[in-house]
Amino acid sequence: MTDYIVNSMWVFIASVLVFLMHAGFSMVEVGFTQSKNAVNIIMKNFVTVAIGVIAYFIVGFAFMYGKDAGGIIGTNMFFLINKPDSMGGVMFESFFFFQAIFAATCVTIVSGAVAGRTKFSAYVIFAIFAVVVIYPLIGHWIWGGGFLSKLGFIDFAGGTAVHAVGGFCALVGAKLVGPRKGKYKEGRAKAIPGHNIPLAALGVLILWFGWFGFNPGSTLDITSPTTMHAAITTLLSGAVATLAALVFSKVKYGKPDAGLTLNGALAGLVGITAGASMVDYFGAIIIGLICGIMMVISVQFIDQKVKIDDPVGAISVHGLCGALGTIFVGLFSVTDGLFYGGGLSLLGIQVFGVLICGATAISLSMVVFGIMKKTKGIRITKEMEDSGIDKIEHGISAYISL
Amino acid sequence: MTDYIVNSMWVFIASVLVFLMHAGFSMVEVGFTQSKNAVNIIMKNFVTVAIGVIAYFIVGFAFMYGKDAGGIIGTNMFFLINKPDSMGGVMFESFFFFQAIFAATCVTIVSGAVAGRTKFSAYVIFAIFAVVVIYPLIGHWIWGGGFLSKLGFIDFAGGTAVHAVGGFCALVGAKLVGPRKGKYKEGRAKAIPGHNIPLAALGVLILWFGWFGFNPGSTLDITSPTTMHAAITTLLSGAVATLAALVFSKVKYGKPDAGLTLNGALAGLVGITAGASMVDYFGAIIIGLICGIMMVISVQFIDQKVKIDDPVGAISVHGLCGALGTIFVGLFSVTDGLFYGGGLSLLGIQVFGVLICGATAISLSMVVFGIMKKTKGIRITKEMEDSGIDKIEHGISAYISL
Amino acid sequence: MTDYIVNSMWVFIASVLVFLMHAGFSMVEVGFTQSKNAVNIIMKNFVTVAIGVIAYFIVGFAFMYGKDAGGIIGTNMFFLINKPDSMGGVMFESFFFFQAIFAATCVTIVSGAVAGRTKFSAYVIFAIFAVVVIYPLIGHWIWGGGFLSKLGFIDFAGGTAVHAVGGFCALVGAKLVGPRKGKYKEGRAKAIPGHNIPLAALGVLILWFGWFGFNPGSTLDITSPTTMHAAITTLLSGAVATLAALVFSKVKYGKPDAGLTLNGALAGLVGITAGASMVDYFGAIIIGLICGIMMVISVQFIDQKVKIDDPVGAISVHGLCGALGTIFVGLFSVTDGLFYGGGLSLLGIQVFGVLICGATAISLSMVVFGIMKKTKGIRITKEMEDSGIDKIEHGISAYISL
Amino acid sequence: MSKMTRIDIITRPEKFEELKQELNDIGVTGMTVYQVLGCGIQKGKTEMYRGTPLEINLLPKIKLEIIVSEVPVSKVISIAKQVLYTGEIGDGKIFIYNVENVIKIRTGEEGVLALQNKE
Amino acid sequence: MSKMTRIDIITRPEKFEELKQELNDIGVTGMTVYQVLGCGIQKGKTEMYRGTPLEINLLPKIKLEIIVSEVPVSKVISIAKQVLYTGEIGDGKIFIYNVENVIKIRTGEEGVLALQNKE
């Protein structure tokens, strides 16, 4: 019996917890959007899992964790051919399983932001590209031995690699596809409320559950208290951000906003992701507090000033809080953070890394969405939008009573 | 590799399973109440998790597991300052994580019982008090080295510490806030049915799943068959109680009652909680049988005779079955139970412990709810109750179609 | 610290994951059927868990894993009396827990196929019989030291023992109880759509999650990479089958069909179950591909040609893909499969085993359903079917608004 | 302008499919359907919910609204009676109203012409 | 054939139970209930949803449709006024229509007879 076995087991179990996050994402997206597009959301989530896993198996993993070429990209292990026996200190199979499930998660973030007006085929093409190129490329830089990791950039569980990247792609997608019909009238934003808050709440709690695989699992090492420490910081940041969003929305808008409270939990969880293992409890609380509040401000800002229509708040929750959280590592890391006497060096690296990854995610997704927009089109017809994607693109309604 | 690592891992994984119980509670409460208050229920559940975790981190844990003062209360480790490296035979982090997630669970029980007519702010204040004072105090007596544990009182996984305490607080809350409008007409109880049975059923199954972390996790020791034994007794008791409630409701009311069958599963799970590790299979079956039936009787009794309006049956499920189950330890414990030749001593202690804890929970919650009732008020206005808390207190409906 | 402890822990955790599959089955069945029968579906699922666990504890386990008599049936350990300390290389308690949760799963498959027109009591009687006789008997042949296991028949995690058996019983049940009213008009099949696609999708994702306990757990050994290998093949097969069903339904019917895509995921998961540990990645992909497509063809074939009304597709998903997957072991097993130079011997055994088990499942369930049909009747009245089982048999609707 | 009449048929949801079919057969081409709750002689029922009486005093009903002009009202009524009659309480009622005018938006036709659902 | 009248009462859902009770007391035995959305003087309201104004300009209302003949229309109206009056906008409106005929499917009775919900 060695640590090797126990850690392999742990990483495997953590992956399974992460897998359920797909159910969480599905329910959050379904709940926060209109009932007439619920089937489409479901189909997007299923196709994301399917494509994510297959594409990552074929090329994504190779690009991300294959033999490094110039700090930019991996170059072997396509189809897992020539895989080693172990990786990251655990059985190769555990390692790959964990990574494969992460891969699909990143893409899923985009599906909520472009909900309600995007062609199914356009989303599918983007998803393939994201899981073949965007995610593995940036993932290689950060985790696969690429230049950012060599530089000392720290992203513990994917605050940037998964969430900020997903969020920035979401930003581009939502911008290029344009707002849903009726979202802006005479230049003023109008709310298009989601159709099922309890389902969205279920989704958030399932995501939170999965996050205890996502963050603690990322140590790949259950023998160290760091893993459980990461769980506690995850719990604290999520809790504080939930409360912060609830109170802040109450102060700002007069009533505790349900949607923002649910998003608040996610904001805190995303915010802590990059540094869960290396910030202390107080760091976690402050990160949760800031993320909870900044998310609320950002949701309104993006909705009303930037005028990008993001039905589920993915840009603010994943993009903003993912980026913020990664930068906060430079402030709150108990070993090298500015506030803990570590000076500016790590902070600089973190900011640099976030900028590079953000710029890459934005440019690459602009290319894909841009080319599709010019050619096949990314937006459904006005009629389809009016009557719902479900009825026309999938020939069925999500809910049937008579 | 030591037992220490594996046990720490196990306790951590068990905690994660327990965390999902919040999703379970939310869905049960949403499903068993009216749609016009579904957002409010969701908000209460989220605020419970948030407050539960934060308050327990700041003071709750210290009161519960800090250095014992006079057998009454713990006195150090506020903010986890001066925490040890390990506790209960596992890494401190695992131990705390497990306990923190338990803490929020206890409070959640109350939210269902007072659903549909309680001010959000009143619930929040109670929740803070419960997680800061009521739960840690009683928890200290039972598990933290307080006088009950010194006396030999046994509550394996929280039949009393979590469930009975939660259930008794629920009793007080539901009594003081009064029945929902329309619940009693000319002194006769009328049913106000829940709005979504499938969601409630999902919640129950999620809770059951979480219970396999709740009970077996409480051994803090996966190396012993006792842990899996506790899982089997949990499974058996839940199964028998489900069937008992189904059959008993069919005999009593002519049709197998869906709500009572779902509650039946929970009754069996609560009932076995105090003794899961120390009763044998037949004990588990008999406990499940009694709890399933007693719960049905109690639900009707509380509804129609005591005339306390408990929309989800929390008083009967958690209060009654938690207390019964704790007392049953004195009968069915294979080492010291009356039926196994252990004499009356343990039974006496168990009854005494339940009485003390019950009295404490009732008095303390009477004080909090009582003071609030006298001052700020705990009940929403008649108008808000008529049109639903969601629309007025949160400005949104849970379900929006047009 | 020994492998023994870690494996016992692993098997236990895997069982807990499998337990959540009951929530998955419930939601899939509820979502894919009509709202007027949703309470009935829920009740059937709860009663299945309850009866499954109790009956398996009392006799099922003994028949399945008791001392072998003539290769046909086990003969001791009723009520777990005289249980050994360990079994299958893990603590007895873990082993039993895993098996008990599997037992209920097999029966559940039938409940969806006979939904909407079957008497509650008839289903309950069948469920008892299935968990007392059908499942343990065949399970003994395959896993309990019976003649099939002696012959070298391989069914890793229950492609036949659980799924095909469940699916074939479903076939018999659905055939004997007859189609729902309105399903066939003038000999032509008409669709009766499910009432809640998002709930069905949630169910599928929960099932997928549980499958990572179901398949990898079946090695009973986490120390070997085979376990995680089984997880990866499970992931790949599920993903490929999802995509295959989506694309195939789009080609065949013009639009990507949501119901078939969800079923596709399940088809791939069922298909890989028999051989998850012993096929390689490409085997898994091909199995997923074939199962995804064959399931779509089979659903239409059963619906329109065979004219058996199977609201959730259980016959195709579990029966067909379970049988196919078991036979595929004879083709794709990397040690003995035909395509890997293993010759025809294993393939022959696999085909023989599937035929024997299929024939047994079909005959036994024909006897039970047949006798009931002749005596007490298995079909609800026309009136009950029109107005929904919920209102009449359970006295309540699943959804109540006013 | 010849008389146009609106016929409201309120009955059990179960019977809807059959009724619709039969009405089609006598030439009723348009109808609008409402899901309503109703009580009449059929006073609802008392179920037990968690051991407490649950009075369901409004039952789910379906209302068909049919505006006719060429198809005789009597014919619609007799078909409805034929299909819906069970002799049990809850068979339902038919209400007849006068319609002043009908306009078909797509063609602008008014009155009886607007009701001719033939292309 | 004596006059039959249809009374449509559109009001707040909250008041429904009470109204139904009172109407029963004056002998109104049958009614059909619709869940509708409405606006009138009560123009809806603006809530904040995720920090963005959400204009709810149709409010959930309930419509009771009551066909009476023996029970005087004026009595129904006065009961409705009495129960529903709060003085706040949104109390609702009552619309009165003429009914040409009523048929009770179960018995075949027509007109006033069809409305006699006594067995």
Added chain:
Amino acid sequence: MSKMTRIDIITRPEKFEELKQELNDIGVTGMTVYQVLGCGIQKGKTEMYRGTPLEINLLPKIKLEIIVSEVPVSKVISIAKQVLYTGEIGDGKIFIYNVENVIKIRTGEEGVLALQNKE
């Protein structure tokens, strides 16, 4: 008492927002909205559900019920035609009925007065 008229507009749900806006502009202040299912010339469609034909022969429609007196009926009709016309089957129909009386519960006003939604 000057004539009061009820106008029922049955059309596609998609068009509802626009129609409501335009009606407001010509002074229609009150309306009641029903979610209904309908068929007319537009016979529904056949989708495939799990490879089996699914006949959807009732399509979701929206019904606006508007009682007017001062606002001319013709104006409402012409606005409706204008907004709803696409030339495709399914544009919908308008039905006109006579209203005998209207009562505003809050003020007790009757008839035309009850319809004046000005404060």
